Amino acid sequence: MNLTKVDLNLFIVFDAIYTEANLTRAGQIVGITQPAVSNALARLRETFNDPLFVRTAQGMVPTPMAQNIIGSVRSALSLLRISVQESRIFTPQQANKTYRISMTDLTEAVILPPLFQRLRRLAPTVQIESFLSKRRETTKELAAGRLDFAVDAPLNTDPQVRHVKLMEDRYVCAMRKNHPYAKEKFSLDDYLAMTHIHISSRRSGLGHVDLALGKMGIQRKIALRSQHYLMASMVLQQTDMVMTVPERFARRHELHYVHLPVNDVPSVETHLYWHESTDQDPANRWMREQMIELCQHVTAHEKVMDKAS
Structure with missing residues (x-):
């Protein structure tokens, strides 16, 4: 292996391929064509006497050699970036x-x-x-x-x-003002009797409160699953549904909220x-x-x- 005359740009391409697992996308990141990426990879393979990446159905998979050197390559590139960045002044x-x-x-x-x-x-x-x-x-x-x-x-x-960490908050059960359950004493039975809105950016999966309920062998009734809190607050204002949300959200949107009657629900960080x-x-x-x-x-x-x- 001879590294005395290796172009540093080759390591930038190497990092891009490792990150993207795709030659075309790696080229887009670096700003060169796919053939140029292939040429750079060929030169790297010759330098290290190793394939470095193997083409599979899942993309370009790194070899053990590539996995061994990626940390050092990224550290070196990071040092170069820092040396350039520190010379700049942000006004x-x-x-x-x-x-x-x-x-x-x-x-x-x-x-x-x-x-x-x-x-x-x-x-x-x-x-x-x-x-x-x-x-x-x-x-x-x-x-x-x-x-x-x-x-x-x-x-x-x-x-x-x-x-x-930027902020921390606790979960509460939010509902419209004048909701039939807007009362001081609020039990787990009350919580389970309600129809819920669940907010998640995923298409499926459980929230923190559902995991806690699952440990108790029970579940709530979710009628609406959405990825947007702000839309859900509008639904709350027009129905008797409830939503488990960070207290900060309930307060900012002038919703009535009560203590969450479920143990072991972690705070929102x-x-x-x-x-x-x-x-x-x-x-x-x-x-x-x-x-x-x-x-x-x-x-x-x-x-x-x-x-x-």
């Missing part, structure tokens, strides 16, 4: 940058209004694109630079992805995710600081309002 007032953030409609409603108020003052020419990326693709999107941040539950354990390759990037770091500080202010304000009510 918010003059920045003409678009941040791409994956978040649900619920986190949009909590974070984006105050964030934009702050950005208009500190970085008036900065833009934000918000959309929901599939959870299983988040790491790949962050690594490829197609996504700057993700705001999600603490489920991503990929070592390439950094994260910090919201984390901010970013890729390790952008950890030292001034623009990424600045926006992280804004979002963290903003969520701290939101939480502090809500505590004051709770004490006053």
